Amino acid sequence: MTITTVGLDADDTLWHNETVFRLTQARFLDLLTDHDNAEIEARLAEIERRNLRLYGYGVKGFTLSMIETAMEMCGGDPPPGAIREILAAGREMLAHPVETLPGVDEALARLSERYRLVLVTKGDLLDQERKLAASGLGDLFAAVEIVSEKDQTTYERVFARHGTGPGEAVMAGNSMKSDVLPALEAGAFAVHIPYVVTWAHELADAPDGHARYGALDRIDALPDWIDARSDG
Amino acid sequence: MTITTVGLDADDTLWHNETVFRLTQARFLDLLTDHDNAEIEARLAEIERRNLRLYGYGVKGFTLSMIETAMEMCGGDPPPGAIREILAAGREMLAHPVETLPGVDEALARLSERYRLVLVTKGDLLDQERKLAASGLGDLFAAVEIVSEKDQTTYERVFARHGTGPGEAVMAGNSMKSDVLPALEAGAFAVHIPYVVTWAHELADAPDGHARYGALDRIDALPDWIDARSDG
Incomplete structure (x- = not known):
């Protein structure tokens, strides 16, 4: 794999x-x-x-x-x-200052050495660009996709466009509904990393025993999780 | 050329x-x-x-x-x-109905037979996607770029990503400030097709005797203008 x-x-x-x-x-x-x-x-x-x-x-x-x-x-x-x-x-x-979550800088630096990183986010176009610039993480990403909806076709399109298709991609995020379930439907791996609170509109149940699904407490563990599944 | x-x-x-x-x-x-x-x-x-x-x-x-x-x-x-x-x-x-301008459907159909068409627009992400879908023109475009600003680097990036670079690209639009001048700076051709009214923030003077600049009254004339400059 x-x-x-x-x-x-x-x-x-x-x-x-x-x-x-x-x-x-x-x-x-x-x-x-x-x-x-x-x-x-x-x-x-x-x-x-x-x-x-x-x-x-x-x-x-x-x-x-x-x-x-x-x-x-x-x-x-x-x-x-x-x-x-x-x-x-x-x-x-x-105009709110951007505060990165613990472990993000190190995890992304490590991931970017081995994989192509793509930011996939909803929200206001200008606001998301501003936050990415303010985070100082912009240079680690090969591509940025600000999308109006995150569904199966979104992930098919994004991973075909910026990678080698969903079959060789992982999506990681805090929303079961937007980041995990549609990415699995698209054929990608998906990792749920919960945040302390979740917007009511983003709540959904975890997938039941899906071979390509993972759940991690913190982003620190993401590089090892992916490395263990890739021989690339 | x-x-x-x-x-x-x-x-x-x-x-x-x-x-x-x-x-x-x-x-x-x-x-x-x-x-x-x-x-x-x-x-x-x-x-x-x-x-x-x-x-x-x-x-x-x-x-x-x-x-x-x-x-x-x-x-x-x-x-x-x-x-x-x-x-x-x-x-x-x-929620306003989308009304395409005269000649647009025919001009785009003709252009799409010979060139890769890329939509480059500012505005709200979801609203622009809605309007493109409602226009019925979506299938004619190879790519859609909804951007927060239209400057020289925007056109360099868009035409590198979706084409063969700005040197072999034309940008056409109604705004001298957003569509024409920065596209010329990026090294592309640029065609001004004015609309009946222009938003005050988009006003600018026409370029003075630029070899890659054109001005057309209507989009109908765009395919011939481009064909005359391309031997591709």
Whole structure:
């Protein structure tokens, strides 16, 4: 078995992201003082899901959905300053410093010596480019694919385009739903490396006894996991 | 001289776009009845420019900038319903039917028989993918590049990746600033095909007597223009 190419998710695999969203969401809850937190969270989740088809993933769509939630819940008359606070929170997310997760630098440096690394991520185009540049990891990647959806055909296309096909590729990331399951469907290996929190829209069950599936606690263990499966 | 690859801009080159923005902007002006149109337009343009670094190009950033403009101009207290109207206008833009410009289908069909076609466009990732799918033109393109900025290095990279380098490529589009000048700097041919209106941020002077530059009134004339320069 030869492995030539390693796909890596970005948000919550290489650097913190969901915690930034959660902090912003906590700030958002504090703005709507007349409402119960659980009620606001449920409404925001519903509005995000409804808008996903139009907005796709990322900070800008999240900001628009927070504004829509505030307007809906407050009968079109949110507390003074709330909309400006939401706009400011969105801009701060887009300017937020990038903090790589423990072990990422060493693991990627080691992987890049032996395999072609491809970043595969959803989200706002400019924001993901900014984060990659700020992470200092950009030079380790042979290619960067910012995609609107991560499904089986995405991985088939990405690994055909930048590698030697999904059969000789591994995808690693924190989302069972976006990184692991569709990569396995495409015929690639897939490794789940969970983050401390997972966005509700990304939850899914682990595959049952799949020969090409692995689960690791930390990215440190990824190079050995791949090396053990490749004679390339 | 051989030409192998033709890059095409999307918005206002293949289909209407700026007119959709202008119609939305007119609707936005009508919402802020207490203010002069010219004043609102100037403030919106300033806020868009300030946010471009964070939001990049596209409908979602435009929607956020309209909301910010309404909040700023109305001292944080815009007319009832204004914010919801802006959110609705943004969503409608993202669901707007795609109307290809006259001559596009025929010109692209002819070009695709002889050259590799690459779509090169800025904007929201998901929105541009949606518009390409809705246009029915997707199958004519060998590659699609949705980019955060169109500069010299963008064209060097795109034409190296999907063609035989900028020296054997033509870029065609409605923006002198984004489609023509940086493509010429990269060493490609470039053809300006103006649209009826141009976004203020995309205005620039035509190059002065450049051997690789052309200007056409309509895309119908593009296949002949390229064929005349290629013996490939």
